[in-house]
Amino acid sequence: QLRGLEEKPKPRLTAAQWTNVEYDALLRGDVTGVCSICHEDLVVTGGSAGEEQVILSCSHTFHAACIASFEKFLRTKDRTCPMCRHSNYQKKVTSVGTAMRRLECARLMQRCVKGWLVRKEKRNMLRQFYTKGHGEAGRRRDFYAKEIGELGSRVEREVEAKEDSIDALFAEFDNSLALSRRVFSDDRGGGED
Numbered sequence: 001q002l003r004g005l006e007e008k009p010k011p012r013l014t015a016a017q018w019t020n021v022e023y024d025a026l027l028r029g030d031v032t033g034v035c036s037i038c039h040e041d042l043v044v045t046g047g048s049a050g051e052e053q054v055i056l057s058c059s060h061t062f063h064a065a066c067i068a069s070f071e072k073f074l075r076t077k078d079r080t081c082p083m084c085r086h087s088n089y090q091k092k093v094t095s096v097g098t099a100m101r102r103l104e105c106a107r108l109m110q111r112c113v114k115g116w117l118v119r120k121e122k123r124n125m126l127r128q129f130y131t132k133g134h135g136e137a138g139r140r141r142d143f144y145a146k147e148i149g150e151l152g153s154r155v156e157r158e159v160e161a162k163e164d165s166i167d168a169l170f171a172e173f174d175n176s177l178a179l180s181r182r183v184f185s186d187d188r189g190g191g192e193d
Contacts (some may be wrong), residue, residue, distance in 0.1 A: 013057055013090055022096050024059040031055070031097035032104075036083055037066035043101040055094040058086035064093065 013021070025031050031053065035042050042053055042061060054064045060083045062070075070082055078087045127147075130140045 010088065010090075013092075018055075018092055021057060021059045022055060022094060025055055025061050026096060026100070028059070030059065030061040031094070032100050033061075035063045035066050036060070037062055037070055043097045053094050053097050054091050055096075056081055056086070057090040058084050060084065061094065061097065067091065 022031070031042065033042060034040060040063070042063065052064045053061055054067050055061045056067075058081050060081055062082070067082075071079055074080070079089060080087050081089055126143055129135060130143055
C-alpha cells in the first residue's frame with residue numbers, strides 16, 4: 001500500500017456519516033421492514049441477542065446472523081451487499097428499528113386510550129343531553145335502548161361469573177360430603193370386624 005501497488009482501504013465512517021446512513025435507511029423504510037435475506041421481520045420483539053440489526057455503509061439493514069451467514073457462504077475476498085452489490089462495505093450494529101417500533105407501539109397505545117376516552121366522554125355528553133329532553137325522540141329512544149342493552153349484558157356477565165363461582169362452591173361441598181361419607185362408612189365397617 002505504501003508503494004502504491006494496492007489500494008488503501010476506504011477510511012472508516014465517522015459517527016455523523018453513520019447517522020446519515022441510518023437516516024437514509026429510515027427514510028427508505030429498511031429499518032422497520034423485513035430482512036431481505038431471511039424475509040422475517042427486522043424488529044425483534046423477543047429481544048434475543050442473536051437477532052440484532054446490522055446496518056451496512058450502503059444503508060441496507062439485515063439481521064446480524066443473516067449477514068454473517070451471507071458473508072460466510074459468499075466465498076469471495078470482497079464482501080458485497082446482498083441488495084445493491086456495493087463492495088467492501090462497513091457494518092455497524094444499530095437500534096434505530098427497535099426505537100421506531102417502540103414509538104409505533106406507544107402511538108398505537110395512545111390512540112387506543114384516547115379513542116376510549118373520547119367515546120366515554122361522548123356517551124356522557126349524550127346522556128346529559130338526552131336527560132334534559134333535548135334531541136329527536138327516535139335517537140333518544142335508540143340511545144337509551146342501547147344503554148339498557150349494554151347494562152343487561154353487563155348484569156348477565158356478572159350473574160354468569162357468580163353462577164360459576166357458586167357452582168364451584170357446590171361442587172366442593174359435594175366432594176367434601178362424599179369424602180366425609182366415605183370416611184364415616186369406613187369407620188363403621190372397621191368396627192364390626
